[in-house]
Amino acid sequence: MVKVKLLRYTPDGVRLVAQGCRVSGIPEGLSDEEIVRMVVENDYTSAIEHIYFTFDISEMSVAISRELLEHRIASHTARSTRYNVEKDFGYVIPPTIDGDEELVEMFKEAMESARQHYAKIFEKMLEKGYSKAEALEASRYVLPMATHTHYIWTINARSLINFLGLRLCKRAAPEIRELAQKIYDIVVEIYPEIFKDIGCRGYNLGLCPENEARPKDCPFRAKIPTKKEIKDSWKKKDK
Numbered sequence: 001m002v003k004v005k006l007l008r009y010t011p012d013g014v015r016l017v018a019q020g021c022r023v024s025g026i027p028e029g030l031s032d033e034e035i036v037r038m039v040v041e042n043d044y045t046s047a048i049e050h051i052y053f054t055f056d057i058s059e060m061s062v063a064i065s066r067e068l069l070e071h072r073i074a075s076h077t078a079r080s081t082r083y084n085v086e087k088d089f090g091y092v093i094p095p096t097i098d099g100d101e102e103l104v105e106m107f108k109e110a111m112e113s114a115r116q117h118y119a120k121i122f123e124k125m126l127e128k129g130y131s132k133a134e135a136l137e138a139s140r141y142v143l144p145m146a147t148h149t150h151y152i153w154t155i156n157a158r159s160l161i162n163f164l165g166l167r168l169c170k171r172a173a174p175e176i177r178e179l180a181q182k183i184y185d186i187v188v189e190i191y192p193e194i195f196k197d198i199g200c201r202g203y204n205l206g207l208c209p210e211n212e213a214r215p216k217d218c219p220f221r222a223k224i225p226t227k228k229e230i231k232d233s234w235k236k237k238d239k
């Protein structure tokens with residue numbers, strides 16, 4: 001199960017953002033909190049880019065780290081499989097099969113086999129006179145996508161809203177949704193003015209861009225229309 005620890009964040013961020021907005025020009029008489037809420041609600045969110053968070057994310061699968069890396073407006077530092085011996089790698093049991101004893105057993109056998117092959121190739125290369133760096137470089141290619149990796153991840157509040165919007169969605173892979181939820185639980189405690197009313201993209205926008213891809217078990221199906229439904233309704237009115 002992915003682990004998340006907050007390492008650092010921009011302190012006093014509400015005041016900082018409000019200070020920026022006042023330079024820009026804002027109606028007088030609004031409190032710092034009101035300014036920040038207005039900025040988030042109206043999506044003038046370049047102002048909240050001044051707030052940063054740095055997380056320590058561990059016991060995450062390589063599979064999901066690839067998805068995390070797709071979020072380019074963030075800074076990523078990852079555990080290297082070139083410089084670390086991964087003979088005793090930990091791994092994620094995919095949440096989808098967790099609880100199904102038969103499948104979990106099969107999955108563990110596959111991981112054990114990968115572990116043995118990794119160690120065998122590594123040792124054989126050393127025996128044959130390859131350097132440790134060469135042995136690490138080559139044997140890592142047999143590591144499974146489930147292998148645990150470890151990231152230090154820094155992201156600003158605006159980009160984090162984008163991340164949460166995409167990854168709290170029911171369509172996102174279960175492991176990254178779990179990561180997104182854990183991050184959300186941390187940041188909403190620190191800056192409720194920014195994150196209290198943040199959820200998946202559909203919730204944030206009041207319409208769901210997933211259209212037909214929206215899964216049947218989406219909790220907002222009955223409440224939030226799809227983008228296509230809204231556009232189709234305009235077209236019908238225009239006729």
Ligand SMILES: Cc1cc2nc3c(=O)[nH]c(=O)nc-3n(C[C@H](O)[C@H](O)[C@H](O)COP(=O)(O)OP(=O)(O)OC[C@H]3O[C@@H](n4cnc5c(N)ncnc54)[C@H](O)[C@@H]3O)c2cc1C
Pocket residue numbers: 070071072073074159162166167169171172173
């Ligand atoms: C359910 C789901 C399914 C997905 N399936 C796939 C898939 O099948 N294949 C796949 O490759 N990815 C897939 N993704 C990843 C997705 O396409 C995005 O790459 C990922 O979510 C990062 O989002 P982002 O680009 O908004 O974030 P960031 O990279 O953090 O970018 C933030 C924002 O900055 C702007 N931006 C960033 N870079 C550029 C740029 N180069 N040019 C213009 N604007 C930019 C955009 O407005 C962007 O929204 C999936 C994501 C989800 C949630």
